[in-house]
Amino acid sequence: MKIAYSPCPNDTFVFHALAHGLIEGAPPFEVTFADIDVTNHWAAELQGPEVLKISYAALPWVLKDYALIPCGGALGRGCGPLVLTRSGIEGAGDPASLAGKRIAVPSERSTAYLLFRLWAAQNIPGGPGEIVVMPFHEIMPAVRDGRLDAGLVIHEARFTYPSYGLELMADMGSWWESDTGLPIPLGAIIARRSLDRSSLEDWIRRSVEYAWANPEASRDYVLKHAQEMSPDVAQAHIDLYVNEFTRELGEDGYAAVEALLGRAAREGLVPPIDMADLR
Incomplete structure (x- = not known):
């Protein structure tokens, strides 16, 4: 299975186990590293891998062909632009x-x-x-x-x-x-609607849990792709962007996504969506 995510420490930390065949029952994953602006356009044009990390802001353009995976992404508090x-x-x-x-x-x-x-x-x-x-x-x-x-x-x-x-x-x-009063929806994991999303969610969630249980296991992988970032800054990046919303989007997470995309649609910044398509 092919997957694309950024070389940022939160993504390499989260997906290290999946990318290295450490999740029992998961198929081999072929990783492409790409900036989120690139993956946003890949998704909109139905190019690239079956599984992608994109911005939540790009969801309105891709929900017809891709489903939101409620784990592995980045939401949080105190982590805004x-x-x-x-x-x-x-x-x-x-x-x-x-x-x-x-x-x-x-x-x-x-x-x-x-x-x-x-x-x-x-x-x-x-x-x-x-x-x-x-x-x-x-x-x-x-x-x-x-x-x-x-x-x-x-x-x-x-x-x-x-x-x-x-x-x-x-x-x-x-x-x-x-x-x-809501967290900030930053990066979303999406998958082609033709995939078995239940299995994919399980594999990604277990990759997140493996990362937390074995924080040193991904260290070399994270720093290799961290664009000359110091180890301390890389760890601060992980601490900020990998949290319980990464394990499970949950009702607060869905509410944040709905609030962001709803407001943006009313301002004419994104196409309106049927919120039911998020789930």
């Missing part, structure tokens, strides 16, 4: 200063972008100017060097942005949680 600006510039702490400005985002079909657009509608009069899509690891250098006015960052950037001379303008996660 950040809006960053250069330290010391005029208006750095005032969202209104972003009106008409150039802002980098990692994907237009990402939860980060949806949260940003929903936040901006409340906080940036007239909205931002140009939205520039670029790989997430290029955003902080671009803001630091003055090529962009602000950047929306994800992943380990929340731990490393001060080293780039950047400062936090807004935490999309804190805003979302205070506004809704």
Whole structure:
């Protein structure tokens, strides 16, 4: 069976056992590493592996052909995307200063972008100017060097942005949680509807449980793909993004997904969906 997920520590930690044949009864899995913006488009175009990690924000475009797998993904609290600006510039702490400005985002079909657009509608009069899509690891250098006015960052950037001379303008996660009381839906695992999803859910859930029970087993695999991330930052990444929602989406998880996609549809940011298709 073919699967695609990112090289980020939370994904390699979660899927280490599945990728290495350590889950009894599971078939061999062939892994493709790809940025989530790539897998979002693969899913929308019915390309790539049968099982993919995508952004929850991309679900409305793919639910006809793919089912949401309620484990293995990333939801949580205190783990939202950040809006960053250069330290010391005029208006750095005032969202209104972003009106008409150039802002980098990692994907237009990402939860980060949806949260940003929903936040901006409340906080940036007239909205931002140009939205520039670029790989997430290029955003902080671009803001630091003055090529962009602000950047929306994800992943380990929340731990490393001060080293780039950047400062936090807004935490999309804190805003979302205070506004809704719900966790943030970030990355979803989806599978072709033709697959035996019950077995797949069982294999993924057992891979999550194996990772927790044997945290050192995946260490080399995680660091090999962690893009020169330090071991401490990689572990902080895992601690933040791998939690009980990774084992089981649960009612709070489904409620978070429904709230995000429902709001985004009302703002015209995603196509409306039948929420029953999520389950």
